[in-house]
Structure formats: C-alpha cells, structure tokens
Amino acid sequence: MSASSLRSFEYLEGLPGTTFNRLYKQPSTALAIFRRMLPHLAKSFVMALLYISHPMPVTDLEAWVRPDGRRERDNAVNLLERLHILAAATNPGKPRAYALTNPFAASLRLALTGGGNHHSFGVPYSTSEEDTMSITDLDEFARRQWEGVLGYMVGSTGMNIASEGVTLSQGVKILLASGRLVEARGKTVDITKDGFAFILQEVNAQVWTMLILYLQNAESLNMDEVDVLAFLFMLGSLELGLPYSKANLTQTQANMLEDLGDFGIVYQASPDSSYFYPTRLATTLTSDAGGLRSSSFASPADNNRGFIVIETNYRVYAYTSSNLQIAILQLFARLITRYPNMVAGKVTRESIRRAVSMGITSDQIISYLTTHAHPQMAKNQPVLPPTVVDQIRLWQLEGDRMKATVGFLFKDFNSQAEFQAPCRYAEEIGVLVWKHEGQRKFFVTRHEQVAAYLRNKSGKGG
Amino acid sequence: MPKAVKGVLVECDPSIKAIILKIDQAKHDYIVEDLDDQTLVVKESQLQRLKARLEEELSNTQQMPDDSASD
Numbered sequence: 001m002s003a004s005s006l007r008s009f010e011y012l013e014g015l016p017g018t019t020f021n022r023l024y025k026q027p028s029t030a031l032a033i034f035r036r037m038l039p040h041l042a043k044s045f046v047m048a049l050l051y052i053s054h055p056m057p058v059t060d061l062e063a064w065v066r067p068d069g070r071r072e073r074d075n076a077v078n079l080l081e082r083l084h085i086l087a088a089a090t091n092p093g094k095p096r097a098y099a100l101t102n103p104f105a106a107s108l109r110l111a112l113t114g115g116g117n118h119h120s121f122g123v124p125y126s127t128s129e130e131d132t133m134s135i136t137d138l139d140e141f142a143r144r145q146w147e148g149v150l151g152y153m154v155g156s157t158g159m160n161i162a163s164e165g166v167t168l169s170q171g172v173k174i175l176l177a178s179g180r181l182v183e184a185r186g187k188t189v190d191i192t193k194d195g196f197a198f199i200l201q202e203v204n205a206q207v208w209t210m211l212i213l214y215l216q217n218a219e220s221l222n223m224d225e226v227d228v229l230a231f232l233f234m235l236g237s238l239e240l241g242l243p244y245s246k247a248n249l250t251q252t253q254a255n256m257l258e259d260l261g262d263f264g265i266v267y268q269a270s271p272d273s274s275y276f277y278p279t280r281l282a283t284t285l286t287s288d289a290g291g292l293r294s295s296s297f298a299s300p301a302d303n304n305r306g307f308i309v310i311e312t313n314y315r316v317y318a319y320t321s322s323n324l325q326i327a328i329l330q331l332f333a334r335l336i337t338r339y340p341n342m343v344a345g346k347v348t349r350e351s352i353r354r355a356v357s358m359g360i361t362s363d364q365i366i367s368y369l370t371t372h373a374h375p376q377m378a379k380n381q382p383v384l385p386p387t388v389v390d391q392i393r394l395w396q397l398e399g400d401r402m403k404a405t406v407g408f409l410f411k412d413f414n415s416q417a418e419f420q421a422p423c424r425y426a427e428e429i430g431v432l433v434w435k436h437e438g439q440r441k442f443f444v445t446r447h448e449q450v451a452a453y454l455r456n457k458s459g460k461g462g
Numbered sequence: 463m464p465k466a467v468k469g470v471l472v473e474c475d476p477s478i479k480a481i482i483l484k485i486d487q488a489k490h491d492y493i494v495e496d497l498d499d500q501t502l503v504v505k506e507s508q509l510q511r512l513k514a515r516l517e518e519e520l521s522n523t524q525q526m527p528d529d530s531a532s533d
Contacts, residue, residue, distance in 0.1 A: 102529035401516060402482075409467045409495060409503050418464070433471055434501055441497065443471045454464060 009037060011212045015225075020084040020104055022226045027240050029119040031034035032233040033071035033083065041065070042076040046085065050105060055089040055097035074429055078449060098307040120230075122238045125275035133277050134239045138267055142279035145264025146203065147324050149210075153182055153191050154199060154327040169262045179213035193359025199328055200364045202371075207281050210263060227252040235266070235278050236286030243275040265431050306373045312385040314347045319374065331355055332365050347388065352395040362396035408447040413440040425453050469494045469503040476500060478516070485515050 012033075015023075023029050048064070048459040051055060065073040080086035085104050089097045109257070110116045111175055133141075152168050153176065154175035165446075173189075174184045181195035197208055218228045231253045238244060246254060257276055260266045268276040307319040307413060308329075316333050320326065320344045326343055329335065332355035355365065366389055373383045382389075413419035419440040426444045435442035444450055472482070476499045486492045495503040500501050504512060 069493045151495075344465055401470045401520065402513075404504075405471045405473075406506055407471060409471070410464055411467065411495075412463065412465045414463075422464070434473070434497070436497060439497070441495075443503070447464060447466050451466065 002334045011215070012037075015180075017084050019226055021101075023229055024084075024101070024103035024107050026120045026230045026233065027107040028237045029230050029233040030104050031111035032236050033085075034108060036236075036286040037083070038079070039072075039076060041069075042080055045076060045080065046100065046108070049086075049098070049100050055091075055370075057094075058096045058098065061098055070119075070224075072430055074449070092276070092380060097385060119248045120234060122222040123245040123248055131201035132243070133241075133267060138277055138279045140239065142264035142265050142281050145262065146206075146281065149176075149263060150199060150206075151324050151327075152176070152189070153195055153355055154324065154331075169259075171259055172262045175210070175217060179209075181213075188268050191241060196355075196358050196360045197364065199331070200360060200368050203281070204284055207263070207265065207285065211285075214259070223252045223255070228256060231256055233286060235260075235282040236276040236284075236317070238283055240278065240280055240283045243277050245275055247255060247274065259324060294435045306371070306375060306378060308369055308372045309374045309377055310347070310384060310388055312387055314388060314391070316345050316347055318343050318345075321406055328368075332360060349390065349395050352392055353398070356396050356400075365392055376454055405443070405445065407433060407445040409443050410447075410450065411439075411441040416440070421457065422450055422454055426450050467494060467503070468506065470509050471483050471507050472504055473501050473502065481516060482512065484518065485512065 003415055024033075034043065038046065044064075045061070061077075062073065077086065081088075085099055086098050087101050089099055091097070111120075149169060149172060152173070173184075176195075177184050177189075179194070180192055182189045182191050198206060201209070215225060215228055215232075226360045227250055231249070246257070249257075256269055257266055257268060257333055260282075261268055263281070264279055266276050266278055267283045307325070309317040310317075311317075316329070318325065319330055323339055325333070326338070329343070329345070331349055333345045333347045335343050337344045352362070352365070356362070366384065370383050377383055412424065416437075419437075419442075423432065423435050423442045425441060426449075427435075429449055431444040431446045431450065433443045433445060474482070479500060479502065482502065482504075483496075484493070492504050492508050493502055494505055497503065
C-alpha cells in the first residue's frame, strides 16, 4: 500500500461516524474507498456481504479464511470497522454477526450496477471544438502549477527559482504555512522538516497531503467537510481529457474549483466558465494505478527519464536544467559546478547529516536517487552502488542514537497467565514492539485491538 | 487490572540511556517509565526536545571525524 493512501486513511479514521454516514451517501465515495483504500481480503469480504440482507455470523466469516491467514483476516475486519463499512450486529442471545453498514452498501451497489439520479460521477459537458483542451495541454498545466507550488517551497534554499510565470494565490501560501510545510519569516519563507519530507514524496502522495491540509482548513473557511471530501472522491472518478459541467455542484464545491485550480488539480478557462477539466493529478487520486510519478513529472526536457548518476566515490552528476530538480538535489548533496545541461556535486557526510537534521531520512534520499537514476545507471543491478547506499544509511545512524516508537505500554498484569495471552495476541497481529516477562509489561504500536481483546477476555472470565 | 499508558518507546545503547537518565534527573519531565538497560518510555511531547538535548550532550563529549574537504 502506498504512503499516500496510508496518509488519507489516518485522516479518514479520525472522522466521526456521522460524517461517514453522510459521505457514504455518494456512490462515488463508496466506490473510491472500496477500490483505493481496501486490501484485497477486505474487498472480498465486502463483495461477499454486499447482497446478503441479514448479518453474517462471525464463525461463518471466519470459515472463509484459512487458519494461517488469521492475521490478515483480523486486520481486514478491523479496518472495515474503523472505516465504518462493517458493523457488528449485537443481538443478545445470538452469536456475534457482521453486516455492511447501510449507506455504504446501498451506494456501492448503485456504483457497481448503475442507476439512480445521483450525478455523483460528474456530468459531462459538451464544448465547441475550439475550446477543448488536449491531454498534453492539461498535463502541461498541471505540471506548471504543481512545480510552482514546489518551487515556492524550496525557493528558500538559496537557489533562485524562476517560477515560469506561475503566481501562487494567497490561499495556497496560507495553506502551506498552516500545514507547517513552510514557515513565514518576515518577507521570506523557510521550508520546514515536514516540508522537506513532502518535497521528496511522489506526486500522488504530495497531492493527498495537500488535500488533507485543505480539508483540515475547510472548516475554518466555512466549508462543509463532507461536501469537500465527496467532491475529491468524485474528482478521482472522472475521465482525463473530458470537460465536466459545473451546474450540479454545490456552492462549496464551486468555490473549491478555484482553489484546486491553483494546485493544477483541475483546469477551468476562467472562474465563471460553466465547465471544468480534471487533470491527471485529479484522476489518479483514487486509482490504484498511481499513474503519475514525480520523475515523469519533471521538466519536459527530462521527459520521463531519470537524470542522476552517482558513482562509488560519492560524486553525483545530474543531467537537468530544471531549477526545481537542482534545488531538491541540493537538499542532500553538495553541488560544486553547474553546466548548461548538468550539475555536478558530491554526497558528503556533512550534506547527508544536514539533510537528516532537516528531517529527511536516508531511505527517502535513497529512494529519490533510485527512482531518478539515469537510464545507464538503471541498467545496473542494484541500481545504486551498494557502498553509497550503506554509507548514506550509516551517516544517518550516526545521528540517530536511539530508536523511538510511538505507542502504548501495557502494565500491571496480576498474573503471568493474564500477561501472556494478550502479549501473544499482540505479537500475532503484529503490533508488539517490546515485552518483558519478568516485569509483565509490553509495548504495542496500536492499542485498540489489544484493549478490545482484554475487554473480551475479562467479559468471558467473569 | 492491566493498564495502558501512552508514550514513546525508546531503544538505545546503555551508554546513551545513561545520558538520558542524566538529562531527566534535573526535572523528571521526560521519562514515563524506566524499563531496562536499553529501553525506556518517554513522553511523546518531549521526544524532540530530548533528542536535541541528547545531541547537545554528545557533541560536548565526542569529537566527530572530519569530513575530507578534498574534491
């Protein structure tokens, strides 16, 4: 599962149940959650339960999964419950049973089999020939806008980035600042730790991060969160290169179009035109394909190609003239010379330590170098020289004297037996980080499942 | 009745842990639970500050090898 969907998960899980209830009224939302957010096993459960009208006893559900797949099953069921897709029907006297929650099931059925008058998948608009935008035009527009945003963020690293005529609206700048991706210091902006991590992510993850920021800000702008989310999920189901009508959008959603235009997520000829185009950034939001990688999104000259060569002596050559790419490279490498079509530099202990102290991890650097490796480099197996990869990791470790894991400590167990059962359970579902038999304490990354297990246990025991 | 406490599990070398204990000694505002030689639980809100303090302590006591400036 990609980082981007993890990020959107965390956000979604934090929403109250009533919000889900309203969200799932839109078939496009139900379908988007289903196809993008669920692992395969969870999808199978949903499909199997979709046309069953009465709750399915837990034992039957368990029978579908082989005993050795228990962990996957528990994870799937747990996720479905957290997303309010599956709910346990509590009939006293009867065994526990699961059923799909209603707006979700009804909407998904509508989405899969069609019908209804919901306009939830957008209403196509017919334009006259000369007004149509080609897919290349849309890609170019999206790239320019998005690079404008990134350029604004790294603009403070000392490189002067010519923003290619993109002027960022005040709204975008405020959004970046409120998400703590940049910090305004008087007239200039400084990029923050989170900002650096953000820059090195792939585009789809960046878009999601930005949209979640937008959502969190929506309420302070008097926008309805559900309206905003439903619109985003709808955008994900539109087709690239087709214009869509604005007629059936709510006021909030019409306002959003303008903001999303600043990011290059949608295109509209002017704020009062009666149609809009989704760009590739929008249509890949909820698809599994992930379509658009940051490498293919580099400046048109570097089209789709990797451009970085790194040698075993830590020297880096980057065949690019894009100021944005150079600025990004400069985050973790010491650049020495610049030629019209290439920059040369070196990865040093100091430059990596600086990057790490800004919050960039060695893994991010390595994955950036790998995905942007020059085609000649990409032929190698492994792509990057192992010595360089190891050294970058070691340089980071040098600064990381301790390993920190956020989570929960369980303690004060009365007996060894009482301690062992939940501890083993935590290990099975893969959340256990540390345990100590003698002290009867253990540490987990998530407590919900373990707490539920303990409650069940004490319920049964007496 | 078992209890759950929120925090950050920190795993490190005994020597690093000794420094953390020393930092905590002043006000006791970092550590939630001292588990063993190499593990302890600290407050989530204090983690960044603890890291900074640790870095500070280390740079006072250790000399980092120099970067070769040759290119």
